[in-house]
Amino acid sequence: MDVELNRQDNAPSLKLVVVIVNYRTADLAIDCLASLSVPGTVPDGTRIVAVEGGSGDRSADLIAAAIKKNGWTNAVCLPLEVNGGFAYGNNRGIEYAMANFGRPDYVLLLNPDTIARPGSVTRLVEFMDRKPDAGIAGSRLEHPDGKGQACAFRFPSIANEFESEAKLGPVTRLLGRWRIAPDMPREPSRIDWVSGASLMVRTDVLDQIGTLDEGYFLYYEEVDFCIRAARAGWSCWHVPQSRIIHLVGQSTGVTRHVKPSRRPAYWFESRRRYHLKHHGAVFSVLSDLAWLCGHIAWRIRLLAEGKSSSGPPHLLQDFIRHSGPFRGI
Template identity: 65%
Template sequence: MTNQRNDGTNNRWRLAIIIVNYRTADLTVDCLASLAAPATVPDGTCVIVVDGGSGDGSAQRIASAIDENGWTNMACLALQENGGFAYGNNRGIEYAAERFGDPDYVLLLNPDTVARPMSIIMLVGFMDNEPRAGIAGSSLEHPDGRKQACAFRFPSISNEFEGEAKLGPITRLLDRWRVVPEMPQKPSRIDWVSGACMIMRSDLLHDVGLLDDRFFLYFEETDFCLRAARAGWSCWHVPQSRVVHLVGQATGVTRYTRPARRPPYWFQSRNLYFLKNHGLLYASLANLAWLCGHLVFRLRVVIERRQSGLPPHLLLDFLRHVGLGSRRGLSP
């Protein structure tokens, strides 16, 4: 990583990478090491790690790792509170602009990721060649190369039902609305991409603003991509840009072994997304669709006499935090 700017005038940075850390210092340092490796990020890249009030010495450990390794153009911003993913990224974007200047692009990157060689360079190159692309996401994968779902359709009444029912005939009937579509092996337009590795054009940020701070965690990138789409910007999945994602290591919510109980903020963020973008009636119908699909799946589990594999207390938590017509999570 060097100090060279993209235009040779030292007036504008190429890329600002924002990483929000909360008590995952070791993962964050590994992520920074991958970014510092040769041929990973373009020249003119700065990296801001935002520590969300970890209170466990994370900020000091990350700052020390940056100094000890001589990683240039990296900095750690220590916040006093954990305001969530959107809040942390917003403060990082503002800090990067103040300290390094306004970049061409901003990349949101999870601390539980490892950038493969050329991954970020390819992502920036794609944005250079698609001037109306406001957002793009990398292909996320496990360390062994297995692909993860990372490009999606916007949530709707149809896919809330299909996603919970998990039943072949229903999936085939509602295939065109499925949240996770089949993705081709070339860059393709999509509704929204995972915030684990999402690049956005600075012009888009000036157009639609920063992420919505009311989302503590989850659905903030979905909401942002919808705002971008409504403003006329496109969103793309770029499979040639490959980034390892250690799923759930940063939050503990998503696991591939034993599912964790979903925290209240997941339900609150989901409710906020539907209420904010579609109104109370649509949100109520989406909740009803989720509930019906969930009951269909539970009936199937009983008939087949097998384990559901669902997070503990999911139905009870849904009814407690969401309900059919709740306005929880929506504030001025």
């Protein structure tokens, strides 16, 4: 859904709006809001919209109460009646901000399971100010101990679909230039797409290509957005000086536990939607086959080494059930 992003001429200038979409993780969202209140973490005048994504619990009341109790006057809680997914919730937050605060220079999409380190968001804004051709920028995501997480990626390809599942040293070296998650340098670097856990977008990009595609319930919506921006001529950057703690999977439950939960059907549907939308049916089928070959190669290696899988349970069966060549079987 595209949104009318024009503000009234008499609206005050606004540098940044932060949108946080919560779903049944009110305690995490409140901790995220608290981290943004540390002086210098966000630019002066920043407005924050905490979207309560139809959780059906007391999340909206808890978040609104925390905002009032702590005096976070730059933040509001926007309760939604339905859980429409990541894109839906963020789009409603962007719409609300545009209608009530004016048109900002930038919008930051921030997961509720994140903690912004002091100065982190301000550094991302400063980078965007210095780089007018940058349409999108993402933070360095890390664990609480400072260890980095994969957060900057290449667009999906048949080669990296195979490599990412095969997990074989020789294959990775051979296909290194296509590896989906390359090693990132310590300085800002151009990349294909960045994680939606901390993704800043220039509002001019929204004007040109629209907001997130609500056809994705969860997953691949940021990949879709970044490829649309790239095709419109905007660059995407990873900015390691902006450091955000990401409590991986806490907002979705998919990777929350030591052993991952079963991968939900909407992951497979989002993956398929992205492939068909941007590359067509032939690419979708070939990507599925590449993934299957890589995954089977990995399982054979585990069997030969006498190891058990640490991945999501029933992943192969679920992939086959939802994939193009086998869909409906």
